[in-house]
Amino acid sequence: MTGPDRLRRLAAMLRARRFDETLIANAALVTGVFHVSIGHEGVAAALAGARRASDLIMLNHRNHGALAAIGTDLEVCYREILGRDGGPQRGRAGSLHLADAARGVPYTSAMVAGGVALAVGMALAKQRLGREGIVFACFGDGAMGEGAMYESLNLAALWALPLVFVCESNASADRDGSRANVLQAARTLTGLADVHQIPATSVDGGDPEAMARTMDDAVAAVRGGGGPRFIEARLQPWPGNAAFLPRLVTGELDLSDAERPGAAGAWSAADPVLAEARALLRDGVALADLLVLDRSVRASVERAFASAAGAPSAPDSVAMSGVWAP
Amino acid sequence: MTGPDRLRRLAAMLRARRFDETLIANAALVTGVFHVSIGHEGVAAALAGARRASDLIMLNHRNHGALAAIGTDLEVCYREILGRDGGPQRGRAGSLHLADAARGVPYTSAMVAGGVALAVGMALAKQRLGREGIVFACFGDGAMGEGAMYESLNLAALWALPLVFVCESNASADRDGSRANVLQAARTLTGLADVHQIPATSVDGGDPEAMARTMDDAVAAVRGGGGPRFIEARLQPWPGNAAFLPRLVTGELDLSDAERPGAAGAWSAADPVLAEARALLRDGVALADLLVLDRSVRASVERAFASAAGAPSAPDSVAMSGVWAP
Amino acid sequence: MTLVLRYHEARSRALFRELDANPSLLLLGGAVALPFNPDDGLLERYADRILWPPISEFATAAAAIGAAMAGLRTLVPISTSSFMFYGWAPIVNEAPNVRYLSGGTVSAPVAFHVMAGSRRGGAAQHEHTPQAMLHNVPGLRVLAPATPADVDAAVHGALTGDDPTVIVDNVRLAEFEGPLGSSPADIRLPTLLRDGSDVLIVSYSLMVQQALLAAGLLANQGIAAAVLDVAQLAPLPHAELLAATERHDTVLFVDESRAAGSPASHMLARVVQARPRVTARLLCTLDAPAPFAPALVDAIVPGPAQIAAEVRALLGR
Amino acid sequence: MTLVLRYHEARSRALFRELDANPSLLLLGGAVALPFNPDDGLLERYADRILWPPISEFATAAAAIGAAMAGLRTLVPISTSSFMFYGWAPIVNEAPNVRYLSGGTVSAPVAFHVMAGSRRGGAAQHEHTPQAMLHNVPGLRVLAPATPADVDAAVHGALTGDDPTVIVDNVRLAEFEGPLGSSPADIRLPTLLRDGSDVLIVSYSLMVQQALLAAGLLANQGIAAAVLDVAQLAPLPHAELLAATERHDTVLFVDESRAAGSPASHMLARVVQARPRVTARLLCTLDAPAPFAPALVDAIVPGPAQIAAEVRALLGR
Numbered sequence A, B: 001m002t003g004p005d006r007l008r009r010l011a012a013m014l015r016a017r018r019f020d021e022t023l024i025a026n027a028a029l030v031t032g033v034f035h036v037s038i039g040h041e042g043v044a045a046a047l048a049g050a051r052r053a054s055d056l057i058m059l060n061h062r063n064h065g066a067l068a069a070i071g072t073d074l075e076v077c078y079r080e081i082l083g084r085d086g087g088p089q090r091g092r093a094g095s096l097h098l099a100d101a102a103r104g105v106p107y108t109s110a111m112v113a114g115g116v117a118l119a120v121g122m123a124l125a126k127q128r129l130g131r132e133g134i135v136f137a138c139f140g141d142g143a144m145g146e147g148a149m150y151e152s153l154n155l156a157a158l159w160a161l162p163l164v165f166v167c168e169s170n171a172s173a174d175r176d177g178s179r180a181n182v183l184q185a186a187r188t189l190t191g192l193a194d195v196h197q198i199p200a201t202s203v204d205g206g207d208p209e210a211m212a213r214t215m216d217d218a219v220a221a222v223r224g225g226g227g228p229r230f231i232e233a234r235l236q237p238w239p240g241n242a243a244f245l246p247r248l249v250t251g252e253l254d255l256s257d258a259e260r261p262g263a264a265g266a267w268s269a270a271d272p273v274l275a276e277a278r279a280l281l282r283d284g285v286a287l288a289d290l291l292v293l294d295r296s297v298r299a300s301v302e303r304a305f306a307s308a309a310g311a312p313s314a315p316d317s318v319a320m321s322g323v324w325a326p
Numbered sequence C, D: 001m002t003l004v005l006r007y008h009e010a011r012s013r014a015l016f017r018e019l020d021a022n023p024s025l026l027l028l029g030g031a032v033a034l035p036f037n038p039d040d041g042l043l044e045r046y047a048d049r050i051l052w053p054p055i056s057e058f059a060t061a062a063a064a065i066g067a068a069m070a071g072l073r074t075l076v077p078i079s080t081s082s083f084m085f086y087g088w089a090p091i092v093n094e095a096p097n098v099r100y101l102s103g104g105t106v107s108a109p110v111a112f113h114v115m116a117g118s119r120r121g122g123a124a125q126h127e128h129t130p131q132a133m134l135h136n137v138p139g140l141r142v143l144a145p146a147t148p149a150d151v152d153a154a155v156h157g158a159l160t161g162d163d164p165t166v167i168v169d170n171v172r173l174a175e176f177e178g179p180l181g182s183s184p185a186d187i188r189l190p191t192l193l194r195d196g197s198d199v200l201i202v203s204y205s206l207m208v209q210q211a212l213l214a215a216g217l218l219a220n221q222g223i224a225a226a227v228l229d230v231a232q233l234a235p236l237p238h239a240e241l242l243a244a245t246e247r248h249d250t251v252l253f254v255d256e257s258r259a260a261g262s263p264a265s266h267m268l269a270r271v272v273q274a275r276p277r278v279t280a281r282l283l284c285t286l287d288a289p290a291p292f293a294p295a296l297v298d299a300i301v302p303g304p305a306q307i308a309a310e311v312r313a314l315l316g317r
Ligand SMILES: Cc1ncc(C[n+]2csc(CCOP(=O)(O)OP(=O)(O)O)c2C)c(N)n1
Pocket: A061, A062, A110, A111, A112, A113, A139, A140, A141, A142, A143, A168, A170, D055, D057, D083, D086
């Protein structure tokens, strides 16, 4: 990968991180629960790097990072999360259902494994209509508990669909290591795809370069007509998710930590954004350049938030529109 | 296995076969669809041989053979299948939902994989309440398509439940052999259990002795507290099931065919009842003795049917009773 | 010259027509007429338009919805309606949200076909009336045809409309005959199938045919019963329903569903709200699962005799 | 001296009481109060009585039903009600058939607890009212408590009764206060929570509390509104409902469900059938999925102001 490409990857990851940090700082303005992608930025960046305009992407309840990484308008996202008017959703969707049809995200299901099964159909459409592009289905390790996931794997394999299963696995490992996690009897999550004869790879999702390589390989195989692929991205669970609402227990990301190995705690060691920054430093990029990039990302994220927070709510009539076809 | 035990096994299989044959001959008297167990008698007999009074058994839509084999009153079964009064079900259940609480079959679901998930709970009850006995869940290869099956396997394995999964696999094999069957992407059905770390065995269900041995081994392991086991009984699909209602396309079973190897067609070679008879002949039992047994089974089956066919319907009030607790 | 067909013939004709009109229309499974109605040759004639899924109702339903979002329209023949309970989540909690959540920019035009109601011999797990649940879901279109013209319109509406649609069909409608227009009717409009001044019977699906038979019995007894067929249960055409009922002061709503949650109870509520002086009554299947024995089914599901008796009781004659 | 508790306190007290009374009672999951209501300490206090399943709603629901048949009673806290759509098949098409198919010799006493209705911010996939589907299922018992006394009775009824039971709860009831009797009440009996001669408001769950607030507003305007709380939606206590409504000629039925299929439309139908001269009206959530923004939710879900306005319109004042 070239230097500018890698800077672009860091930019995508920073967009994702700063978006969620700003949101957490303003959580009091949000109704209900929301889910952040802190720690998932490597997956988001790999997705953004591998996708083409003709692809479709099915996200889940934890969708902010991927949208930020693929370039969705962050002010529109914030407006939606705050229940304001603005984008096409006009306050009907909220954080759980953020979407961006123009970038291949027509709909986001917040039901565990719900989107995966929908993605099977999207891939079927691509195949039967001979349309360009492939489909990505992003989901958590928890979705591996659902029968819907199993049925989806079977259908995708039987029909050789152009579909990349992306499992963002942030579960704590099982104590004795004989199981994938405490809620899975299988030894590994990849085994559950593999048994359906879907080639499956497990990768350290905290290592953005490895993550991107794994994603690119899978995507190339799927684009080549090789049928579905399965990726397990092993992620360190971000401690801020432990509470009902995310809390910034690890503090705001400080990119200069990339130059202070061991300075911060366990989370810093696992943080994919810092990992990416460290790799860039190793490649000879100057920290100052990274900080300039970060400042510009932050500024644009903060502008987006401020503008969204000042936006009006949609009129009441919006609540009743778009239910059935006109 | 001793001689009398094997004769008992043949008797169980004959009860099952003659029950279904008589029913098919009288199909005009039955409302709706029904499913026969022709070709599944080896599994039924193995179940009957392995079960204890304290066990629970979950059957499916194809339940006649197992009930006949475990000794359920055949007249009560016929009455129910004909919609007559008599047993506790009094015409409310029909063939799909035949049950026999006294023999450990409290309820029969006709939903594909529906009973399997219920059986998980029965096994959980056995475990938590420290009750004697284990649970059998019988289901078809089709049930392996359902997400409910996958969830059930995972729960049973996670919780180390005393449960024997018995897959009666009568599907035609996939053309090129790379898949378990045309509707399964997995290479084998046992692989789908195995991936959950459930020990799984595939056996020729048309060989009653092998079937019984496999069942006994699995049951011993489960009774010993080893957690769940999975058995795939590979069965030749009986050609009479191809139509909407079963038709006796292979003719009535003639036990003397056991002495005429090659006399009959492909089905005779696969028929588990004939296989059992052949094994008994090999062991020195005389055909005449088998025919005596068969005649007595037939006579009792026919008596049961005649008596059931003459039974009255339940009064209308039965339709509205037993809906909610009194 | 009007074309007169049997219900199952009209259904097959409509399905074949839509398959021919839209070459990318795909069927996920093939059990529309089969196994309970006469074979119409669908499986051979359109073999390449049918993809047979494993027994995986959840993923099949969801795949159909996802395909719709991505431009591929499918019809999912679920066969017996209760199988759809395995795919309930995508049908009631994905498909109907697509348009709403996208602010109308994305839609999920997908069609499900189910055989509902008591077919006799199906027993407790095979004779449901899921319309009593489905009509509660905003964003789903629920069609329950009663006549050849209805099924023609329902198949056309489901396979050309822009909403996720469930066709709630009934095995026992197959042999009923009726006329067809030169093009599919508008399924949203209630149809007055028989006029009569003494009472109006409002229903849908098979119970419309039973009501017509009941009206015949009542005519012999000097009672003139009108029969209104409401084939679109959701969204319910309120204004049209009110207009079609306004000439009658006595209205019987008949439904094969159990009363609680039944479309008929909703229609009754709408009508009595608008016209408090109407005398309205509900005749539904009694509150029990479907029993197996046909005689027991007849004890709980309304037939022509019960409908006629209810009308007489309502009129005090 | 009567004990007065908050709703969430009464719920926890009842649950703890039943856990103590039945040492084999098992919970499959622990999300009753959490995550949306105050932590009652259930998870620590009864840690050994909770088995945490994977995210597998189908098998979890079915396992609970199978366990019930085999003598182990469980409570399944499903949390947000829409998750139950993943386990819909066993809940609506296994549990309710057990007693019927066995002729009363086997039963499936299992309890499900769901949080239904608009909690605000849940949006289209998290704010359902599944009671509008569940009450259609013969053999299921559906309880929708509104008060501390109700939830006490509902928890007791669900965990000691012999029917598969769904407790349809609502996150927003938590802080409402009310008196408790010395022992759990009979959940089947409707409760008149406020008397008033001008109009009767019939409802259940959160809408009862909204109706009480509306009655307060109406009293300020000289209108005396009575409020009837019907906590058992299925089987609906017909006779008791008719008896409790017979003193009023004007009745408003309020329901957080969408009108089609709503328990309120069924109650309305029952009441107007028995008493044709009653003036009845239905006030329900409007036909849209739950929007995310609270202001948009308020535009479709009835609150005290809408209820009061509807009453005034009904009375022509
Ligand atoms: C069908 C369904 N069941 C339960 C939930 C509630 N729920 C929301 S997020 C979540 C955990 C999901 O875990 P995982 O899939 O690993 O995603 P993560 O949040 O860890 O990224 C659950 C159970 C849901 N949304 N849908």
